[in-house]
Amino acid sequence: MKTLLIKNGLVIDPANNIEEKLDVLITDGKIEKVTKNISDKETKIIDAEGLVVMPGFIDMHVHFREPGFEYKETIESGSRAAVKGGYTTVCCMPNTLPPIDNQAMVEFINLKSKQVGLIDVLPIGTITKERKGEELAPIGELFKAGAVAISDDGSCVANSEIIRRALEYCKMFGIPVIEHCEDTNLSTDGLMNEGYYSTLLGLKGIPKAAEEVIVARDIIIAGEVGGKLHIAHVSTEGSVELLTWAKKKGINVTAEVTPHHFTLDESMLINYNTNYKMNPPLRTKKDIKALKDALKNDVIDVIATDHAPHAELDKDVEFSAAAFGIIGLETAFPLIITELVSTGILSLSSAISKITINPAKILNLKKGTLAIGADADITIADINKEIEITEDFFGSRSSNSPFIGKKMKGSIEMVIKNGKIIYDKGVLK
Amino acid sequence: MAFKHLIGLQDISKEDIETILDLAKSFKDVILRPIKKVPSLKGKTVVNMFFEPSTRTRTSFELAAKRLSADAVNLAIATSSVVKGETLLDTVKTIEAMQIDIVIIRHSVSGVPLYLSKRIKSSVINAGDGLHEHPTQGLLDIFTIHEKKGKIAGLKVAIVGDIMHSRVARSNIWGLTKLGAKVRVVGPSTLIPRDIEKLGVEVFTDVEKGIKDVDVINILRIQLERQKKNLFPTIREYAMLFGINTEKLKLAKPDCLVLHPGPMNRGIEISPNVADGSQSVIEEQVTNGVAVRMAVLYLIGGGKKDEDTSD
Amino acid sequence: MDKDLKIKSEIMDKDAISRALMRIAHEIVEKNKGAKNIAIVGIKKRGDILAERIAENIKKIEGVSVPVGAIDITFYRDDYSISAKREATTTELNFNIDDRDIILVDDVLFTGRSARAAMEVLIEYGRPKTIQLAVLVDRGHRELPIQANYVGKNVPTNKNEEIVFELGEEDKVYLAEKKGGK
Numbered sequence: 001m002k003t004l005l006i007k008n009g010l011v012i013d014p015a016n017n018i019e020e021k022l023d024v025l026i027t028d029g030k031i032e033k034v035t036k037n038i039s040d041k042e043t044k045i046i047d048a049e050g051l052v053v054m055p056g057f058i059d060m061h062v063h064f065r066e067p068g069f070e071y072k073e074t075i076e077s078g079s080r081a082a083v084k085g086g087y088t089t090v091c092c093m094p095n096t097l098p099p100i101d102n103q104a105m106v107e108f109i110n111l112k113s114k115q116v117g118l119i120d121v122l123p124i125g126t127i128t129k130e131r132k133g134e135e136l137a138p139i140g141e142l143f144k145a146g147a148v149a150i151s152d153d154g155s156c157v158a159n160s161e162i163i164r165r166a167l168e169y170c171k172m173f174g175i176p177v178i179e180h181c182e183d184t185n186l187s188t189d190g191l192m193n194e195g196y197y198s199t200l201l202g203l204k205g206i207p208k209a210a211e212e213v214i215v216a217r218d219i220i221i222a223g224e225v226g227g228k229l230h231i232a233h234v235s236t237e238g239s240v241e242l243l244t245w246a247k248k249k250g251i252n253v254t255a256e257v258t259p260h261h262f263t264l265d266e267s268m269l270i271n272y273n274t275n276y277k278m279n280p281p282l283r284t285k286k287d288i289k290a291l292k293d294a295l296k297n298d299v300i301d302v303i304a305t306d307h308a309p310h311a312e313l314d315k316d317v318e319f320s321a322a323a324f325g326i327i328g329l330e331t332a333f334p335l336i337i338t339e340l341v342s343t344g345i346l347s348l349s350s351a352i353s354k355i356t357i358n359p360a361k362i363l364n365l366k367k368g369t370l371a372i373g374a375d376a377d378i379t380i381a382d383i384n385k386e387i388e389i390t391e392d393f394f395g396s397r398s399s400n401s402p403f404i405g406k407k408m409k410g411s412i413e414m415v416i417k418n419g420k421i422i423y424d425k426g427v428l429k
Numbered sequence: 430m431a432f433k434h435l436i437g438l439q440d441i442s443k444e445d446i447e448t449i450l451d452l453a454k455s456f457k458d459v460i461l462r463p464i465k466k467v468p469s470l471k472g473k474t475v476v477n478m479f480f481e482p483s484t485r486t487r488t489s490f491e492l493a494a495k496r497l498s499a500d501a502v503n504l505a506i507a508t509s510s511v512v513k514g515e516t517l518l519d520t521v522k523t524i525e526a527m528q529i530d531i532v533i534i535r536h537s538v539s540g541v542p543l544y545l546s547k548r549i550k551s552s553v554i555n556a557g558d559g560l561h562e563h564p565t566q567g568l569l570d571i572f573t574i575h576e577k578k579g580k581i582a583g584l585k586v587a588i589v590g591d592i593m594h595s596r597v598a599r600s601n602i603w604g605l606t607k608l609g610a611k612v613r614v615v616g617p618s619t620l621i622p623r624d625i626e627k628l629g630v631e632v633f634t635d636v637e638k639g640i641k642d643v644d645v646i647n648i649l650r651i652q653l654e655r656q657k658k659n660l661f662p663t664i665r666e667y668a669m670l671f672g673i674n675t676e677k678l679k680l681a682k683p684d685c686l687v688l689h690p691g692p693m694n695r696g697i698e699i700s701p702n703v704a705d706g707s708q709s710v711i712e713e714q715v716t717n718g719v720a721v722r723m724a725v726l727y728l729i730g731g732g733k734k735d736e737d738t739s740d
Numbered sequence: 741m742d743k744d745l746k747i748k749s750e751i752m753d754k755d756a757i758s759r760a761l762m763r764i765a766h767e768i769v770e771k772n773k774g775a776k777n778i779a780i781v782g783i784k785k786r787g788d789i790l791a792e793r794i795a796e797n798i799k800k801i802e803g804v805s806v807p808v809g810a811i812d813i814t815f816y817r818d819d820y821s822i823s824a825k826r827e828a829t830t831t832e833l834n835f836n837i838d839d840r841d842i843i844l845v846d847d848v849l850f851t852g853r854s855a856r857a858a859m860e861v862l863i864e865y866g867r868p869k870t871i872q873l874a875v876l877v878d879r880g881h882r883e884l885p886i887q888a889n890y891v892g893k894n895v896p897t898n899k900n901e902e903i904v905f906e907l908g909e910e911d912k913v914y915l916a917e918k919k920g921g922k
Contacts (some may be wrong), residue, residue, distance in 0.1 A: 022443060071648065076594055139454065140579050145662070195623050195624055196623065196624035196627050198622070199622035199623055199624055199625050199627075199628070200538035200599075200628070201539055201561060202440075202558070202559050202561030202562070202596060202599060203539050203540075203559070203561075203624060204562030205622075221629075265476070271543065272540030272543055272544060313516070316516075316517075317516055317517055317518075317718075318517055318536070318538040318540070318541055318544070319536045319539060319544075320539075320559075321538070321541045435858065448826045448827075451826075451827065451828070452826070452827075452828055454814070454830070455814070455828035455829060456815075456828075458830040458831065459815065459831075462831075462865075463865075464864045464865070466864070467815035467816060468816055468860065469815045469816070469817075479824070497815075683881050727815070728826070
């Protein structure tokens with residue numbers, strides 16, 4: 001019997017309302033006991049004095065680029081990045097080449113994930129065939145093969161009829177439809193938020209309306225036909241208001257925000273640094289305030305990274321030619337601690353719920369909890385330790401991050417996956 | 430003191446702008462005499478890299494460089510070769526390998542001159558980037574206004590047309606407001622970029638109110654293809670609402686100057702009578718362009734230290 | 741005046757300057773056998789003021805008005821790569837210099853580089869018969885093979901010293917020293 005005992009840590013398990021100094025005993029890859037003063041002479045003991053013990057984090061929105069763009073990221077390098085960020089489960093978006101729009105592709109991701117063997121990389125299938133927005137993908141087939149959600153992320157489903165049918169059809173499987181909200185008629189050729197800074201820099205703007213009209217459309221459709229709608233990477237105050245309204249009406253909608261959207265604003269593009277170029281674009285300080293409030297009020301349920309690796313050749317080019325997006329797995333936790341917890345916007349427990357139990361519930365995963373019998377996926381962190389983000393720190397194959405050189409609080413000290421230590425003080429096992 | 434790059438009028442001080450204008454006056458004197466050449470930039474290599482077609486600005490820079498005795502080369506970059514996969518970084522390496530002193534760059538993407546200036550040893554002069562800035566055009570407009578009016582501070586200047594897509598407008602706004610002019614932008618509401626009033630300008634969508642009692646009207650070229658993007662319904666309607674003709678010009682001050690960065694769409698944004706009329710300084714803008722660019726090249730091309738050695 | 745300079749001594753007062761300029765005018769007329777073919781060209785800034793005065797003196801002596809011009813050498817300096825001057829004026833040569841005897845006038849002759857640049861400007865404007873050089877003060881330390889034809893006063897100096905002019909109501913020339921050995 002293989003056992004592991006984590007002693008003296010502050011256990012935060014939002015799923016079970018636990019926030020207490022407790023010991024955690026792990027046996028055969030499962031949580032056996034979470035209580036005070038466990039002593040067991042046969043076990044390997046981890047002293048977590050002064051540290052926080054949490055369920056392994058879940059990121060429901062990453063791009064691991066495999067297959068098709070392995071020069072940016074692979075399932076292996078992405079998994080390494082995830083572990084360094086404290087994540088034990090991630091869901092990878094299907095905008096690969098070819099896209100994850102059939103059973104074989106879902107099985108490929110599952111197979112690769114097992115081969116790498118670090119964490120659970122769960123596939124998200126497409127909504128439409130080839131992500132073209134024209135015909136529904138074989139959603140039942142994708143689900144049976146193991147897809148945990150469907151999304152055409154990177155593109156919006158422009159046709160309202162198709163998003164309606166997707167929501168209706170998915171009710172049979174209980175999986176969420178994740179929408180990338182962008183009316184491309186409004187955002188074509190756009191490079192950054194439309195406003196003072198786009199005027200200043202002479203870069204074509206993306207109006208907030210491009211996001212908000214689709215958020216509005218989708219929640220209205222979901223209100224009528226049901227289904228589980230999840231709004232990816234919310235970036236505007238208007239979207240928050242629409243979500244608030246929808247939730248009040250009892251519409252089954254959930255939403256996520258990325259760490260960069262609640263941390264960075266459009267003014268940071270002033271030097272045309274392409275590491276601030278993302279879609280949706282960085283918005284204004286006012287939007288940041290609204291996003292933080294929405295996290296606090298649980299209008300936004302989830303923090304997801306939208307980890308979007310790009311190589312230098314995709315980023316070190318003319319601003320218009322540069323790819324959208326940044327990597328985010330390694331910097332998410334320190335940003336959550338620094339921007340949300342240290343500032344008192346979220347309690348530690350509430351913050352952790354948004355990267356553990358909340359996404360688990362949306363995706364129907366038996367994860368994100370330290371309940372007895374649950375998989376022993378555990379992340380141990382020092383929330384007071386300051387770290388400096390450096391290129392060497394990244395597990396990702398890419399280093400397109402605007403946070404390089406920044407100092408933040410919140411250091412991942414250890415990651416345990418199925419009862420096995422896979423990361424210990426900066427070292428992948 | 431010399432400065433290294435000229436990326437935009439946003440980045441340079443009022444004093445620097447004044448220095449350029451003063452020097453340009455001396456250079457205008459040089460180019461009006463029989464021998465239009467001085468030896469200041471002897472031995473320096475200046476390269477014109479135009480990633481966007483332009484005869485006027487390129488020729489103006491070339492003349493300016495040659496009249497300063499620099500070796501001026503035009504690197505004709507077919508946009509096709511860029512498409513084929515030559516990245517900006519390759520361009521950077523090419524420039525470095527050729528030992529160029531000053532790179533003059535025009536590019537359709539905002540921010541490219543700044544990008545280059547951070548990666549190469551040579552000085553960079555922005556000859557127009559995307560919708561961002563066209564600093565030498567701004568300077569030559571200001572120089573022309575100053576030459577005619579004797580001052581900039583307190584003048585009312587209306588910039589009329591497609592403000593949204595105009596780097597000329599942005600450079601004019603920065604330069605003119607720094608020197609104390611009161612700047613108005615006038616155009617259809619679809620072509621006024623968001624929050625432009627935060628740059629310290631007044632916005633008008635009624636051209637008759639916009640040009641009332643102004644000292645200067647700077648008329649921008651309207652790109653006819655904007656119509657296809659639904660930014661205005663027809664060329665005819667644009668000409669009717671925003672085209673400056675003799676009638677509308679009467680609303681401005683009697684001695685109001687008319688500027689246009691060229692090339693003009695006669696009969697659309699500017700009527701032929703106005704373009705060729707007594708208030709037009711459009712041809713002088715071209716002459717002044719060379720003088721102003723000589724001043725910019727002169728300031729950027731020389732001076733390793735700040736010390737003054739006047740004997 | 742440059743505040744980094746400390747006045748050491750007075751070299752010339754108003755009368756001395758006036759006498760020197762009159763003597764130079766006489767010498768010019770004598771050497772050129774009259775004033776018929778002469779034009780006076782001052783090197784800006786200050787040489788042009790002295791040029792005007794020399795021309796006035798020639799008028800007193802010979803009764804003829806000689807053409808007076810001024811040239812700006814800013815764009816012709818050979819120290820451009822070390823220091824780009826941020827100020828320039830204009831050259832005013834409103835007469836044909838071809839086949840004339842041109843008297844270049846400057847305040848001080850030091851390294852000779854200003855005189856060289858001035859000759860370059862002149863040659864661009866035409867082909868003078870002769871170019872002659874008149875200076876109020878020659879302080880030595882030549883870096884080029886240039887010599888003045890007419891000198892107001894020879895003043896031995898150190899390299900860290902400066903010649904300071906006040907031309908106006910009270911004309912004066914001082915010898916000054918750079919402070920702190922800069």
